[in-house]
Amino acid sequence: MNIMTVADPEPKGAPVTTCFVIAPIGNEHAPDGSPELLAFEENLEIYEKVILPACARHGIVPVRADGIADSGEITEQICRHVLQDDIVIADVTGGNANVAYELGIRHLTGKPIIHIGEHGQLPFDLSQIRTIMFNRSRSGLVKARRDLEGALDGALHNGFEPLTPARILFGLPAVAPLPAVVEAEPDDPDAPGxxxxxxxxxxxxxxxxxxxxxxxxxxxxxxxxxxxxxxxxxxxxxxxxxxxxxxxxxxxxxxxxxxxxxxxxxxxxxxxxxxxxxxxxxxxxxxxxxxxxxxxxxxxxxxxxxxxxxxxxxxxxxxxxxxxxxxxxxxxxxxxxxxxxxxxxxxxxxxxxxxxxxxxxxxxxxxxxxx
Missing domain, CATH: 1.20.1050 (Glutathione S-transferase Yfyf (Class Pi); Chain A, domain 2)
Structure with missing residues (x-):
């Protein structure tokens, strides 16, 4: 997959917000019906229907590991993105080991990271961190995109509270835990009965x-x-x-x-x-x-x-x-x-x-x- 620009180019000289997407990529060349191909298709759907349009609304160009065009060692490039990019979006669906490893690195930086995950597929070890949950349906993906747009807006304009590993590393005081799942507001007309x-x-x-x-x-x-x-x-x-x-x-x-x-x-x-x-x-x-x-x-x-x-x-x-x-x-x-x-x-x-x-x-x- 090539790196894609999903918004109008920034004015010359304007700062560009970098965004890396951590996700279980799968294998698009795997045999039909294989778990690797299914993982590729499922995660590509979330990338194209949720992450890309949400980032586009804020003029952000998201990049996945399979979209890195530079030559060189892929592992080093991924680490640089995880450590240095302004924002990281992580699809934690299924508790993929590579995703968990990259998450651990990012959590130590104290930089913005937004977690998303499919209902019923949330890893317990990450369940206490605020996560945008989604159903794999048309309305579910639309809601996830809107929630992600709001989370990106908050990360860009309201700052980001470092997670526990970074607070400990930097000697910052503890904060009250956030709710683990994004829920509808009580006065939301679409809130479930x-x-x-x-x-x-x-x-x-x-x-x-x-x-x-x-x-x-x-x-x-x-x-x-x-x-x-x-x-x-x-x-x-x-x-x-x-x-x-x-x-x-x-x-x-x-x-x-x-x-x-x-x-x-x-x-x-x-x-x-x-x-x-x-x-x-x-x-x-x-x-x-x-x-x-x-x-x-x-x-x-x-x-x-x-x-x-x-x-x-x-x-x-x-x-x-x-x-x-x-x-x-x-x-x-x-x-x-x-x-x-x-x-x-x-x-x-x-x-x-x-x-x-x-x-x-x-x-x-x-x-x-x-x-």
């Missing part, structure tokens, strides 16, 4: 259910891997067997657990991000129901409350089993270096879900109080 909130929560529940099933599936595979290596472990534990007899078992177990442990960590990260996103809609629904007279809470409001209690109960079970697996892996990982990588993944997965339980426990408390 109660049933809109219910529908949104139900949609997010479906996504969370799929993620929960994925988590359970990975945990099952991990358990089966341990069972399959059981005979090797039994031989190694026979009286008189040398300690070295454990090494093949540990190597085999580590290989068998590597992929499902990595998948478990990814699924738990996605689950925690979905929890953060869903919390805004759920809490608003709770507030509306709380303002209703008890006799008016029958029907959909009661059904909503029962669903929230059901989610809490099922999640408690998942967390309990995951916690047991994590404790076991923490001990086993000390026995062999072959198990340290899957052990770290499982431990990180447990922490992600445990952190999300704070929100789930609050949902259950509010739902039981209102039902």
């Amino acid at each position: 109660l049933f809109d909130r219910f529908a949104r929560v139900e949609e997010q529940m479906e996504a969370m259910t799929e993620t929960s099933e994925a988590i359970a599936g990975f945990m099952t595979v991990i358990g089966e891997a341990a069972v399959q290596v059981g005979p090797v472990m039994e031989r190694a534990s026979q009286p008189g067997a040398p300690m070295s007899a454990w090494l093949p078992a540990m190597t085999e177990l580590g290989k068998a657990m590597a992929e499902p442990a990595s998948g478990l960590r990814e699924a738990c990260t996605r689950f925690a991000g979905q929890m953060v996103e869903m919390d805004a809609a759920a809490q608003t629904a709770f507030d509306v129901i709380a303002a209703m007279p008890p006799e008016q809470r029958t029907g959909s409001p009661t059904g909503f409350l029962e669903q929230m209690i059901s989610i809490a109960e099922s999640t408690h079970e998942v967390v309990g089993v995951l916690g047991e697996v994590e404790v076991c892996m923490r001990w086993v990982a000390k026995m062999s270096r072959e198990l340290r990588a899957p052990g770290r993944d499982i431990s990180a997965a447990a922490k992600q879900v445990s952190a999300a339980m704070t929100r789930i426990a609050d949902w259950e408390r509010r739902a039981r109080a209102l039902i």
Whole structure:
């Protein structure tokens, strides 16, 4: 993709605002139907329908990594853009590793950075940073473009509050946390009503259910891997067997657990991000129901409350089993270096879900109080 000018040229001598776009680029030359080509198409859509027109409104020329025309080492050029450009826009959808790496560099500079992300695909590690959320629909992309236009206007004219890493690095005082998701103002005529909130929560529940099933599936595979290596472990534990007899078992177990442990960590990260996103809609629904007279809470409001209690109960079970697996892996990982990588993944997965339980426990408390 060539670097594109999307606005009339600046008057000669006028300063040009530079803008770099961090995003999971994908591969436009990948085979049809491949994840790499799908990633390229999805992110190109956000770039062309949201980022380009929003920047054009302010006379900004955004540049992506695949639009750098200069010769030289691409990694160095990307780093220079991340460190030096006036503004960075980051599409954090899906928690791409390269995006996270470049974000970490930018966060240390204290310069303006605007996060955008697709509903249901927000990485938990970034969920506490104010993010423009979008649905991949025509109206959703239009709203995201308008939100991004407003964020760019604020960054250009109202200054930018450095994020925590930069504040610590520069010795700046802490500030009150910003809300994680851009929500409609209460007096916005397009603000969703109660049933809109219910529908949104139900949609997010479906996504969370799929993620929960994925988590359970990975945990099952991990358990089966341990069972399959059981005979090797039994031989190694026979009286008189040398300690070295454990090494093949540990190597085999580590290989068998590597992929499902990595998948478990990814699924738990996605689950925690979905929890953060869903919390805004759920809490608003709770507030509306709380303002209703008890006799008016029958029907959909009661059904909503029962669903929230059901989610809490099922999640408690998942967390309990995951916690047991994590404790076991923490001990086993000390026995062999072959198990340290899957052990770290499982431990990180447990922490992600445990952190999300704070929100789930609050949902259950509010739902039981209102039902």
